[in-house]
Amino acid sequence: MQKVIMLLSLFTAIAACSLPKLGLSKQDVKPNSFKIQGFYYSKTDYTNFVFFENGVVLGGFTESMKDRNIYAISKSWTDKERLKFYQAIPYAWGLFQVNGQRLKINKWSSLELGAYLVSKKVGSIVNDSTLLIVQPKIGIDTFCFHYLAVKPDSTNSFIK
Secondary structure, three states: OHHHHHHHHHHHHHHOOOOOOOOOOOOOOOOOOOOOOOOEEOOOOOOEEEOOOOOOOEEEEEEEEHHHHHHHHHHOOOOOOHHHHHHHHHEEEEEEEEEEEEEEEEEEEEHHHEEEEEEEEEOOOOOOOEEEEEEEEOOEEEEEEEEEOOOOOOOOOOOO
């Protein structure tokens, strides 16, 4: 596993030179916009995000069929090896902004041969623990908050 992470880090360092701009600036989230001491997940396909108060977002992953439950997702956000892997890949990261009740998320997406593009999602804040986000192939999807006692760190080498 250590060699895999080192190889990914090397490829990431090379690819990071060619990362497109996310198109959003890093901004702190206003207190009480919505809860951020945990993650948001979709019950449709269990896509999940972790939002940080500094405007960084981690995730946007859809869980495998066997891991499509709240307990598996919670465990994945506390798995140190998995979090190390996320630290090494740009497509785990992005930025988000809140403007009133509107939400914008811009993340890197991986293409073949290490190329990246920016995927953009829009949504709205229904209340402090429910988000509506437009998902490809699904349409408007409801994301529910789930508390994490220990949240991952937003520090990464891709967003300054």
